[in-house]
Amino acid sequence: MRPSSTTLAPALSPRYNAIAQGLHWITAILVLVAFIYGPGGSEQRVYAASRDFERQIHETLGVAVLALTAIRILWRMVGIRPDPLPVARWMGAAAKLVQFVLYMLLFAVPLTAITSAWLEGHPLTLLASIRIPPVLPQAHATGELVAEVHTWLGDAILWVAGLHAVAALYHHFLLKDHVLVSMLPRWLASGKSQRD
Numbered sequence: 219m220r221p222s223s224t225t226l227a228p229a230l231s232p233r234y235n236a237i238a239q240g241l242h243w244i245t246a247i248l249v250l251v252a253f254i255y256g257p258g259g260s261e262q263r264v265y266a267a268s269r270d271f272e273r274q275i276h277e278t279l280g281v282a283v284l285a286l287t288a289i290r291i292l293w294r295m296v297g298i299r300p301d302p303l304p305v306a307r308w309m310g311a312a313a314k315l316v317q318f319v320l321y322m323l324l325f326a327v328p329l330t331a332i333t334s335a336w337l338e339g340h341p342l343t344l345l346a347s348i349r350i351p352p353v354l355p356q357a358h359a360t361g362e363l364v365a366e367v368h369t370w371l372g373d374a375i376l377w378v379a380g381l382h383a384v385a386a387l388y389h390h391f392l393l394k395d396h397v398l399v400s401m402l403p404r405w406l407a408s409g410k411s412q413r414d
Contacts (some may be wrong), residue, residue: 232300233400240266241290242401245324246379247281252279253376258369261362265340277335278344287324300400316382323375330368337361 234242255275257264264273302310335342336352338361343349389397 232396233404234300235297236298236403237293238290238299239401239403241286243295243352245286245300248286249278249324249379250376252276253372255279257374261338261365270343272286273323274343274345277331277342281342281344283324284328287321291321294362303395303397313385316378316385319378320375320382323371323378325374327368327371330364334365335370337364358367 252275255272257269257273257276263269305313332342333354336354337357339352339356339358341349341351386398386401389395392400
């Protein structure tokens, strides 16, 4: 006797697929490198000719993070995700909150950078000499305020991402579940499993 169609449904994978993993880790690396290359400081310092290369890297990575985050949102809508592990209610709520805040920051950090640059009358200057002129009317004082918010948000995303990483390590080493492994490439996850 053949099983019913309901029993033929494939079980969800305990791991994120390669696309989700790739988007996650590439985004994390780009955010870190963008932070390192952030010129920081006053408008005069940020837009000094001597800092052109750092600013181009920073702005290019910021635009890349914005694009990747949009792709990640779209992929979440269609990609298969692992079932959440059974954890205490507060842990599940905290995980959802941190994930939501991270996504908001991944949009807000580059958008505030773009907005502040345009409000201050500066084009985006990307690598390969790509320049995107301002499309907003100049409002210098507002641009300075938005630039300050961008700095705060840039610091915040590292703190929240750090909390996210600490939680993943807590799951792996203390709870000994598969939260971290589910987001690791298969070759790395299998290596960790053999050592554990």
